[in-house]
Amino acid sequence: MPGRLLITGLGGTLAPHLAQAATAAGWQVLGWDKNRIPVDDEVAVAAHLQASRPDAIAHLALGAVSWGAMLAGHAARQSLPFLFTSTAMVFHHEPDGPHGPGDERTAQDEYGRYKIEAEDAIRAACPAARIARIGWQIHEVSEGNNMLATLDGWQREQGRIAASSAWVPACSFMPDTAVALLQLLQDDDGAGQTVHLDSNAEEGMSFDRLVAALARRFDRQHWRIEVNEDYRHDQRLADPRPGRMPGLSRRLDQKP
Template sequence: MKAIITGMNGTVAPYVYEELLNHDFEVIIWDRSQVDIHSFESVHNFISLHQPDIFFHLATGPIEWLEAIVKSTDELNIRLLFTSTVSVFSEKGSGPYDITSIPNSEEDYGRYKIMCEQLITNHHHNAVIVRLGWQIGAHARTNNMFHYVSHQHKTQGYIEASSKWFPSCSFLDESARVLVDCALHFHPGLYMANSNRKYSFFEIVSFLKDKYHTDWNIKETTSFQRDDRMIDSRVKMKELF
């Protein structure tokens, strides 16, 4: 099978790329320096040239690029996998969230993802949308939870971690496994992927400290209280720990 993937300079796509190779996919990487994302003709011609079985759109970009991808893949009868986010829900509210929860973000990124979800739902007959939580990598070189807490410890000498905050989060390799599985086997529609069943941010950071043998000084707080967990029984993910 063949796939096109966007977002290889981001956090999730490199892991999905490796997972696709493990499934014996031929993977075409979208290079923005070679394919103009602002030209519908360029987008359509690139997709038409390669004729992938699945298009993995994991990048963030202008809505016009997504429109071109959606229209082209739908016309060419190509399955589309799009990653959305728990950030579609308001930071002023609290979960846990399920598939019936109404997206209501006031933030630019969340509103952008809501717009993307609506566009895909309305104009693609064979698309899978997967909302992801905060991703956890094994190092501090990418935009993930490990990077965030490592940077906080480096800059202020300690990490503040609330025992009253329950984030949606997953390890990157598990997210990649689930995204490929959804693309291959799930019916078109909206799904939510989260590995955190019950743990607070304080518990998660403490676990990461032990797992990666760091010297972090972790300070438990309770001032930030929110439940951001997403629950979707259709998506089977390994628990965090």
């Protein structure tokens, strides 16, 4: 199956890991330069897709909902596998989780509502699209929306890390998410599915325990962790097909 894989968001946090996994699997990775091909120009988007001739599309970038719909529409017309990454944030903390793929999306914040709109536009343009909801991503060195980098920032800026024992976050290590995304894109059975990719779905580690485990795993002995119960939410992303993601402990128990 490997051919030309268009991945949007290569300047972001997770997409480079997907590109690495795809390259290792034999794909030729194509990117998208927003400065050269404006995402709000339907003619330019269509022309670029015709010129680049991707064999599959993975849409990880933030951008106009209409851009995602254009990419999905092209995939539908050309019968190409299409993957979109959404988020656990489509679910508000009330009602509580774990949240299943078919649960009502209850987001009240702007980001969550944006992702709901994007999901719907993509599904309308390409019924066979694969939509993967993911949680907070973890990596030792990646910048951007990386839990470890955020925790380092909290410690540096606030002198402490407030960690709720009443929050069970949806989260995974980036390389594991990248492999699962690639498998979903390549799997014929994935067409038309909305799936949840969460390494904490079965283990259910609370945020305070996770922060302590990350401190041990990545030698953050200077972190000052203050446990509270300020935020209550079982955010886990349950999926009817277990085994898509390894448990958090698989990486947390590794030696540095």
